[in-house]
Amino acid sequence: MKKIGVLTSGGDAPGMNAAVRAVVRKALYHDLEVAGIYYGYQGLIDGQIESLDRGSVGDIIQRGGTKLHSARCLEFKTEEGQLKAIEQLKKHGIEGLVVIGGDGSYQGALALTKRGFPCVGVPGTIDNDIPGTDYTIGFDTALNTVIDCIDKIRDTATSHERTFIIEVMGRDAGDLALWAGLAGGAETILIPEVQHDLDELVTRLEQGYDRGKKHSIIIVAEGVMSASDLAKKLSEKDIETRVSVLGHIQRGGSPTARDRVLASTFAARAVELLIENRGGLAVGMRNHVVVDYDLEEAFKKERNTDLSMYTLSKELSI
Structure with a gap:
């Protein structure tokens, strides 16, 4: 393999730039050319592709968002769209692709792999909802952003003696709410994985009021x-x-040290897999060890939320 591509897709996450930087620098270290694909799969179909060198990714490791931008692309879900994408990849001499993103991004990577084009997925989403990996790029930064907001809102809640409801992201996964709630000392946490009981919530609040809270x-x-x-x-x-x-x-803000390290190690491993001519894989972390696994596992395996944290949060908020 002499030339690889990299794109970011779906919702942006802090640390994506660090991952792009690592892909480029790792590939160049191994004498591979790198092409940056702008605006995700839409940019791939449209041919918004340019060569990246060391300078192209200089001074971006600390920046949030993604230098390559991101966009949704319904056309890529069609056979015609995927064939257009492969045509562009061949036109630019790209032999392997690193896809940085979440669930939808992985689906695109798997579709290309099934058509004979090797792709490796790198998990980039603040929701921390990709099966097969304990953590995703962007989760730690988003978590710290939420905690900072909780701390500030609590100051006002205390001053005015009020109950505040804070809504956080997490359409299908409650990790962000759960971790932030536990770390921020929230009295109540509601997540998609646990059926909530409004009457129980009211009782807990009333019990707090009765004891002077x-x-x-x-x-x-x-x-x-x-x-x-x-x-x-x-x-x-x-x-x-x-x-x-x-x-x-x-979603925004400078990525934490943890997310920068996670992004760098994940992306470097993705490049190594392509050098080995191995596609259809995803990179992740399990028990603090970087691993790679079949992309299809990300769709067949259920993401398990640590519900012991949920129980603990209730015990500590009495």
Whole structure:
């Protein structure tokens, strides 16, 4: 293999730039050429591809977002779109591809691999919801961003003696809400993996009020319900709350040291796999060891949330 490509796809995550940098520098170290594909699979179909050198990825390891940009692409889900993409890859002499992203990005990588083009997936998503890896690039940074917001909101909650509902990202996975809630000392955490009981939530809040507690923090993952809907339901139970939706602030910011190291090691391993002419794989971490596994495992295996953390959060918020 003499030339590889790299793209970022789906929602951006802090650390993606560190991963792109590592792909380029690792490949160049092994005398491979590198092509950067802009705007994900849409850019691949459109041929928005250019060569990257050492200078192209200089001074980006500390930057959030992605230098290569990202875009959704419905056309790539079709056979015609995939064939166009492969045509562009061949046109630019690209023999292997590193795909940095989440679930949808992995589906694209698997589709190309099945058509005979080797791809390796690198997990980049703040939701930490990719099966086969304990952690994804961007999760740690987003987590620290959420915790910082919780700490600031708690100051106001304490000052005004109010109950705040904080909505965080996590459509299908509750890791961000769970970890942030436990680390931020939230009184209640609602995640998609656990069926919530509104009456139990109300009872816990009322018990807190009865013992003199003046304020509370409720963390709700967007996949459970919106903070506004929860506030309405609690209002019907005569519990007044204030709502804060963190939104896309969770995606941005300079990546933490952990995410930079994770991105660098994952991306370097992805390049090694392509050098070995091995495609259809994903890179991840299990028990603090970098591993690679079949891409299809990311779709067949269920992502397990550590529910012992959920239990602990309830025990510590009495």
